[in-house]
Amino acid sequence: MTGAATRVDPRTPCVIGVAQRTIRPGEGPSPEPLRLWEDVVRQAAGDAGTASADGLLGAADSLQVVYCMAWPYDAPVDRLADALGITPAHRVYSGIGGTTPQVLVQDAATAILGGDIDLAVITGAEALETKRQAKKAGERLAWSHRDPSPPPFPFEAPFHPAEVAHEVFQAWLTFPVFDIARRARLGVDPHAYQRRIGELLAPMSAVAAANPYAWFPATVTAQDLSTPTERNRMVGYPYTKRAVSIMDVDMAAAVIVASHAKADELGVPPERRVYLHGWCYATDPVYLAEHPDLSASPAMAAASAEALRGAGTDIDEVAHLDLYSCFASSVHLACDALGLDPTDPSERRPLTVTGGLPFAGGAGSNYLLHSIAAMVEVLRADPGSRGLVSGVGMHMTKHVFGVYSSDPPPDGVVTPPDAAAVQARLDAVPPSPITEHPDGPATVAGYTVAHGRDGTPSWGLVVADLPDATRAYGRVEDVEVLTAMEAEEWVGRPVHLRPGPSPTAPNRVLVT
Numbered sequence: 001m002t003g004a005a006t007r008v009d010p011r012t013p014c015v016i017g018v019a020q021r022t023i024r025p026g027e028g029p030s031p032e033p034l035r036l037w038e039d040v041v042r043q044a045a046g047d048a049g050t051a052s053a054d055g056l057l058g059a060a061d062s063l064q065v066v067y068c069m070a071w072p073y074d075a076p077v078d079r080l081a082d083a084l085g086i087t088p089a090h091r092v093y094s095g096i097g098g099t100t101p102q103v104l105v106q107d108a109a110t111a112i113l114g115g116d117i118d119l120a121v122i123t124g125a126e127a128l129e130t131k132r133q134a135k136k137a138g139e140r141l142a143w144s145h146r147d148p149s150p151p152p153f154p155f156e157a158p159f160h161p162a163e164v165a166h167e168v169f170q171a172w173l174t175f176p177v178f179d180i181a182r183r184a185r186l187g188v189d190p191h192a193y194q195r196r197i198g199e200l201l202a203p204m205s206a207v208a209a210a211n212p213y214a215w216f217p218a219t220v221t222a223q224d225l226s227t228p229t230e231r232n233r234m235v236g237y238p239y240t241k242r243a244v245s246i247m248d249v250d251m252a253a254a255v256i257v258a259s260h261a262k263a264d265e266l267g268v269p270p271e272r273r274v275y276l277h278g279w280c281y282a283t284d285p286v287y288l289a290e291h292p293d294l295s296a297s298p299a300m301a302a303a304s305a306e307a308l309r310g311a312g313t314d315i316d317e318v319a320h321l322d323l324y325s326c327f328a329s330s331v332h333l334a335c336d337a338l339g340l341d342p343t344d345p346s347e348r349r350p351l352t353v354t355g356g357l358p359f360a361g362g363a364g365s366n367y368l369l370h371s372i373a374a375m376v377e378v379l380r381a382d383p384g385s386r387g388l389v390s391g392v393g394m395h396m397t398k399h400v401f402g403v404y405s406s407d408p409p410p411d412g413v414v415t416p417p418d419a420a421a422v423q424a425r426l427d428a429v430p431p432s433p434i435t436e437h438p439d440g441p442a443t444v445a446g447y448t449v450a451h452g453r454d455g456t457p458s459w460g461l462v463v464a465d466l467p468d469a470t471r472a473y474g475r476v477e478d479v480e481v482l483t484a485m486e487a488e489e490w491v492g493r494p495v496h497l498r499p500g501p502s503p504t505a506p507n508r509v510l511v512t
Helices: 033-047 053-058 076-084 100-113 128-136 161-165 171-186 190-209 222-226 260-266 298-311 328-338 367-381 419-427 479-487
Strands: 013-022 062-065 090-093 119-127 234-236 250-259 274-283 320-322 386-393 398-405 440-451 457-465 471-476 494-498 508-511
Touching (some): 013 100, 033 076, 076 090, 100 119, 100 274, 119 367, 171 234, 171 328, 171 457, 298 328, 298 386, 320 367, 440 479, 457 479, 471 479
Parallel strands (some): 062 090, 062 119, 320 386, 471 508
Antiparallel strands (some): 119 250, 274 398, 386 398, 440 457, 457 471, 494 508
């Protein structure tokens, strides 16, 4: 390895063990999440290649668990510590979002650099498919240690009244708006852009087909992904069911992070180590309509640039990618931020090492832990190369990037990101103000059409620019207009917004 002769700072963080587990339909039911956590953590300890996996776990001074949607344990991290027979002083049960695992890893790396900890165990699991099947059968799961008074779901921001009125809750409704705005900015015909979505995602399914941990290990054609059918209904235009993240999965993963010195002490072979070279987290505005440019993510551009800067590299030197793919827009905006063109036939790098969330499986907030685990395996097999992973949280609000390599960082020293300065520059651009009850002319900035379970269009969501430089939401229910919104480009169209019959009712969109 090129880094073999480099003197490495003893505090430099590295991943020393990873593990994944998937229980597919027909192989279940899944064990409860606590058992999955324990299983993959023990596997990850064995993966480090030390003389004693138990000894490695006994050295853990941090135990961290990604938020689990499947079951509300009363004390999840403590229960796992007891199951493993370890007593780490630092214990974390995370919040939610697709950025969470990478944030936990990089926070552990920061703590290692600061001398606060030496070894962190990070794990997460979902058994949502088993839970769904039990509910369908009218069965009650007999999993352990249920919290008698489960806390509410940990939403990170209150819902905006205008979004409540317009039912702007589901990601399948908001993420299409970004893609349609991007489509309009690029000037691509709507039908051609829908085909491009299939062409973007189909190669990911081929990666999933070769991934032993993928939920759907099968190749899907671009046409099958982009064409609505009875078995592949349209969900939120222009996304079909097979083109969006599958969250009801039974999957678990674990990653163990240690200082270089602790890895030496434990006897972890150099070829098992993968170093975190650079990372950064940043946020765009919270609410959909607040994004000044619906077709781009400034936070993605800023966070990825800072992560690559810290790693002392650029995207052309990154051999392996895993871009968060809950929906096509998260991939498209990441490609734009990184300067990648997914339509360029000369770009040979796959955009995922797992197969992506629609095919490998989007295990709640835990997908990115699978992404990191898979990337570690890829980098071990390609010594000296670099890999980049990304995560997206909320409605295209939270963004994180991590750069990894089997080689130690340049000069053997990690340079932490200046995330505060990155965020300050982003916050200097104010979000677009939201007008709750507009009455007058407007221009469509972005939109989507929600479809029912029978595949027919049911209503449309419009994000509109108002003459006073504010934004507003509007609802479309006219079937002819909904049909036209899917056949033609409506971004840039003049419309009229009229308040609903009550303060909590949606604004109506009138076509001018």
